Amino acid sequence: MTQEQRSSIENGIWLCQTHSRLIDVNSTAYPTSLLHKMKAEHEQAIKLEMEEMKSAPQCADFIAIGPDIVFVGELVAVEESTWSFLLDHFVIGELGQLVDYIDGFGGLGACDKFVLVNDLGDGRELSCPPAWSKSEKGTMIKVDVLRSFPRIDAHRLPMDLALSDEHDLFIANGQLARVRGVDSLPQKIKTCLSTVRGEIFYAPTYGTRIREYSTEFFGSPWLPKLIKLETIRMASIPYSEKGANAPSTPLKAVRKVMSVDQVSPEGDDGWFTFRFYLDVEGIGPWIREIKLFISRDL
Secondary structure (H helix, E strand, O other), rough: OOHHHHHHHHOOOOOOOOHHHHHHHHOOOOHHHHHHHHHHHHHHHHHHHHOOOOOOOOHEEEEEOOOOOEEEEEEEEEEEEEEEEEEEEEEOOOOOHHHHHHHHHOOOOOHOOOOEEEOOEEEEEEEEOOOOEEEEEEEEEEEEOOOOOOOHHHHHHOOOOOOOOOOOOOOEEEEOOOEEEHHHHHHHHHHHHHOOOOOOOOOOOOOOOOHHHHHHOOOOHHHHHOOOOHHHHHOOOOOOOOOOOOEEOOOOOOEEEEEEEEEEOOOOEEEEEEEEEEEOOOOOEEEEEEEOOOOOOO
């Protein structure tokens, strides 16, 4: 970078003393691309405010209630164990399906009683059916949530068989290669998010709906948002794994999902690269590019 480029206003980002120090000492968590994105989003938000629009776009994001309802809305209140949302519009499902979800809540499995909030990067189990109402501001949805489910330190992630860059098992030192702890986290994310819910016969509720989403939304800016929702679900909603002593979240160590961005528009035999920016127990901010298998065939 030349001196002129370095001193250009396009290369500037103005921060308070606390946050500038945070970025300077942790360049891994705050790469140049992320800083440029943060700056662009903030400038766009201020521009919209100056144009007297109702709200900046980052205030509204995808929210999921249960497996079949996704809407754009805002988290507008948190009161003890109650979260309140202002609904803008449905992306998947509609008001009738929300009513059906409320009516049938008692018969749902535990793994389908949840709320996921992209703007928070977090999700919670629901303790009772949601409630919706009309106000002068619009449609309000309230949910009663349980406490955040505990995660484990990433350094204590259990051992697993290692996969090569070609996604196959391989031999190391005369035996099947193994991986554990922090080194196993990228593989845990890859295998978990690449697994389609329902394809494992002995664990029919394990896995994600990413394949289903990609069939309808591939190539749309909505797909990374939907994948972020599923990543949040795998990170925050507990699952009773067969043979395990107690339930745990599928991603086990991921506390929050800050962002999920698609890096490669073109896949390699169905494998697409995504950049994950996560808050991980025992590590803190953590960024990796990870390939996910996405088949658009149902």
